[in-house]
Amino acid sequence: MNTVSQYISQLRTDFTKGELNEQMLEKTPDLQFEKWMNEAVKSEVTEVQAFNLSTVDAHHKPSSRILYLREFKNNEYCFFTNYQSRKGEQIFTNPHVCMLFFWPELQRQIRIEGVVARKEDADKSDDYFNSRPEESKIGAWSSPQSKVIKGREELLTLLEQNTEQFKDKKIPRPDFWGGYIVKAHYYEFWQGRMSRLHDRMIYTLQDNKWKIERLAP
Ligand SMILES: Cc1cc2nc3c(=O)[nH]c(=O)nc-3n(C[C@H](O)[C@H](O)[C@H](O)COP(=O)(O)O)c2cc1C
Numbered sequence: 001m002n003t004v005s006q007y008i009s010q011l012r013t014d015f016t017k018g019e020l021n022e023q024m025l026e027k028t029p030d031l032q033f034e035k036w037m038n039e040a041v042k043s044e045v046t047e048v049q050a051f052n053l054s055t056v057d058a059h060h061k062p063s064s065r066i067l068y069l070r071e072f073k074n075n076e077y078c079f080f081t082n083y084q085s086r087k088g089e090q091i092f093t094n095p096h097v098c099m100l101f102f103w104p105e106l107q108r109q110i111r112i113e114g115v116v117a118r119k120e121d122a123d124k125s126d127d128y129f130n131s132r133p134e135e136s137k138i139g140a141w142s143s144p145q146s147k148v149i150k151g152r153e154e155l156l157t158l159l160e161q162n163t164e165q166f167k168d169k170k171i172p173r174p175d176f177w178g179g180y181i182v183k184a185h186y187y188e189f190w191q192g193r194m195s196r197l198h199d200r201m202i203y204t205l206q207d208n209k210w211k212i213e214r215l216a217p
Contacts, residue, residue, distance in 0.1 A: 015192025017107045020199040028210050029187035029203035030075045036108060036189065037072075045103045052100040053079070055090040063090065069099075070128060070179070077112065077182040078119065080128060082145035084176045091116050097182055107192035112184045119179030129173035137171040138162050188215070 026032040040048045054064040065087065071078040077099060082088060091097065099112040119125055129137065142158040149155065191199040198217035203210045 013107075013192075014194070015107050015196070015198065016194060018191050019193060020189055020191040020201055022201070022212070022214070025189075025201055025212060028075075029184070029189075030073070032189060032203070033072065033110065033112075033187070036103075036106075036110065040103045040106060040108070043103075043105050045105045048103065050101075052102075053087065054098040054100070055087050056094050056096065057090045058093040063087075075114075075184045077114070077184065078179050079182075080125070080177070080179050082140070082143070082177050083118065084145065086146040091180065099182060109188075109190040111186075111188040111190070112182065113186040114182040114184040116180050116182045119181050122178065125178035126173050128179065129177070134171065137173075138166065140177045141166075141171070141174050193217070 026035055037048070049069045050066050051069055052064050053067050054062055056062045063086065067079045067081065069077060070080055095115045095117060097114060097116045099114075101108075101110040101112075103109070129140070132140075138159060141162045142155060185205045187203040189199075189201045193199055196217060200215040200217055202213050202215055204213070205211075
């Protein structure tokens with residue numbers, strides 16, 4: 001019987017769902033991102049708002065995790081997390097990050113590189129925190145995100161304590177939790193094509209203008 005490793009080595013995908021050329025591209029990458037996000041939403045792409053965020057630590061070692069995109073406009077991309085998490089510590093020492101969206105239903109990938117900073121306006125983090133379901137709010141208070149814990153019991157105890165502490169009260173946003181904004185300076189829009197001759201169009205920011213070029217697949 002084949003092992004799963006042998007099985008996946010034989011998987012093949014035909015990339016036939018679309019194309020991307022110079023004429024189809026919007027003048028600026030934020031408009032192109034919005035166009036593709038719209039198409040992905042209309043195509044009911046699973047977890048369309050999920051992206052991979054890669055960060056690099058003080059010793060130049062990268063790490064990645066999936067996050068949810070919550071807002072985007074004018075080449076700024078917002079996500080929410082724990083500021084004391086592993087990613088939070090890495091961002092503190094190195095604000096250069098890479099975001100990656102993969103939408104298999106459309107055979108598309110979008111890479112966005114930029115510089116990240118905490119959302120300046122704390123009120124905006126409050127607004128988003130307040131819009132979350134109560135259990136998510138208590139959850140944020142109850143998770144020392146990325147820290148080693150003794151067992152699940154520790155989390156459940158924190159959950160219980162916080163549920164008691166905030167009983168019949170408005171749950172405030174913890175000061176260790178909030179938004180980050182990635183300011184993008186590089187984009188790549190990737191569309192799978194036949195014979196592995198994929199379309200790769202990049203936008204780079206040069207003298208405050210977006211330059212568009214094509215990369216070999
Ligand atoms: C679909 C999906 C969405 C997620 N969204 C978030 C998010 O928006 N914010 C967040 O802090 N963690 C989110 N996570 C959990 C992160 O992947 C990660 O485990 C957590 O943020 C800790 O990462 P770190 O230790 O690298 O800081 C999500 C995970 C998945 C699979």
